[in-house]
Amino acid sequence: MSNNGVGLDEVSADADGTGRARADLTGVAAEPGSAKPDPILVADRVRRSFGGLTAVDVEHLEVQRGTVTALIGPNGAGKSTLFNVLTGFDGSDSGSWTFQGGRINGLPGHQVARRGMVRTFQLTKALTRLSVLENMLLAAPGQTGERLLGSFLRWYWSRQEQRNQRQAEELLERFRLTHMRDEIAGSLSGGQRKLLEMARALMVQPSMVMLDEPMAGVNPVLVESLLEHISALRDEGTTILFVEHDMDVIMGISDWIIVLAEGRVIAEGRPDDIRSNQTVIDAYLGTQHDETTRSNGGATGNDGAAQGTEETR
Numbered sequence: 001m002s003n004n005g006v007g008l009d010e011v012s013a014d015a016d017g018t019g020r021a022r023a024d025l026t027g028v029a030a031e032p033g034s035a036k037p038d039p040i041l042v043a044d045r046v047r048r049s050f051g052g053l054t055a056v057d058v059e060h061l062e063v064q065r066g067t068v069t070a071l072i073g074p075n076g077a078g079k080s081t082l083f084n085v086l087t088g089f090d091g092s093d094s095g096s097w098t099f100q101g102g103r104i105n106g107l108p109g110h111q112v113a114r115r116g117m118v119r120t121f122q123l124t125k126a127l128t129r130l131s132v133l134e135n136m137l138l139a140a141p142g143q144t145g146e147r148l149l150g151s152f153l154r155w156y157w158s159r160q161e162q163r164n165q166r167q168a169e170e171l172l173e174r175f176r177l178t179h180m181r182d183e184i185a186g187s188l189s190g191g192q193r194k195l196l197e198m199a200r201a202l203m204v205q206p207s208m209v210m211l212d213e214p215m216a217g218v219n220p221v222l223v224e225s226l227l228e229h230i231s232a233l234r235d236e237g238t239t240i241l242f243v244e245h246d247m248d249v250i251m252g253i254s255d256w257i258i259v260l261a262e263g264r265v266i267a268e269g270r271p272d273d274i275r276s277n278q279t280v281i282d283a284y285l286g287t288q289h290d291e292t293t294r295s296n297g298g299a300t301g302n303d304g305a306a307q308g309t310e311e312t313r
């Protein structure tokens with residue numbers, strides 16, 4: 001792991017007076033691949049291609065523990081592919097990555113989750129037919145009870161089931177979904193589904209949660225609620241890495257932003273660094289330019305550029 005001179009002493013332990021270490025990114029260089037004082041996730045030379053297209057080509061990436069870190073970039077930049085690869089839901093051509101110091105490349109998704117790095121998923125059709133509570137219980141760790149034999153193990157399993165049930169109820173309470181507990185998940189609104197997806201991920205008590213477009217299709221009231229949940233999780237010590245397109249959300253909640261374009265990390269920094277980063281503006285403008293060119297049948301207008309600039313604000 002590289003280090004650009006930022007020491008652990010710059011992580012302000014107990015910054016909020018709660019005894020929890022809160023990451024202070026002061027002094028971390030706003031540049032691609034920059035070293036963090038206490039990275040929870042470190043990735044090196046991660047490549048994933050589809051035929052002749054290189055979707056991800058990340059040289060070095062570190063995510064600081066205890067932060068809300070956004071992974072942003074124009075359409076097709078490789079954000080979802082990188083998420084899938086790092087969480088073990090897609091293979092890579094090459095690369096290695098560690099989570100909390102342990103190598104996790106090559107591990108399947110459920111083993112990555114067991115180590116404390118979980119991602120949210122959109123509810124599948126099958127899950128939408130189950131109740132909200134059943135969805136929570138299915139996401140619980142150690143779903144092996146049926147296979148266990150012997151009275152001690154059966155006793156142990158039933159204790160575990162009670163714990164899971166209690167935890168599910170607590171999380172539903174926290175996400176204000178208790179009143180929907182016995183409804184089928186398919187009857188939830190778009191925003192409530194996002195809350196349930198987040199609550200399900202928390203059933204394994206992860207150290208890091210990865211959210212893929214958590215605000216997509218969510219009404220403004222629930223966006224506020226989701227943002228509060230994300231901040232609260234971070235304040236409790238959970239690391240959040242999220243992909244999002246809404247710039248107001250990104251700039252408002254992120255401690256750190258990593259920008260991908262054409263599979264590579266082209267910039268990193270605090271929201272203020274990214275807002276004014278010419279490489280980032282150019283990357284968004286480039287996409288806008290391509291789209292404008294396509295829709296105009298080749299003619300490029302100034303509007304596209306103006307919109308592109310707007311998008312980066």
Ligand SMILES: Nc1ncnc2c1ncn2[C@@H]1O[C@H](COP(=O)(O)OP(=O)(O)OP(=O)(O)O)[C@@H](O)[C@H]1O
Nearest residue numbers: 050053054055073074075076077078079080081082
């Ligand atoms: N399974 C696949 N087969 C072929 N190409 C793929 C596959 N998955 C992704 N790609 C391509 O890889 C590139 C990166 O896609 P990816 O979905 O990771 O980008 P993204 O940044 O998440 O985009 P968006 O913001 O639009 O969701 C795109 O060119 C996409 O078309």
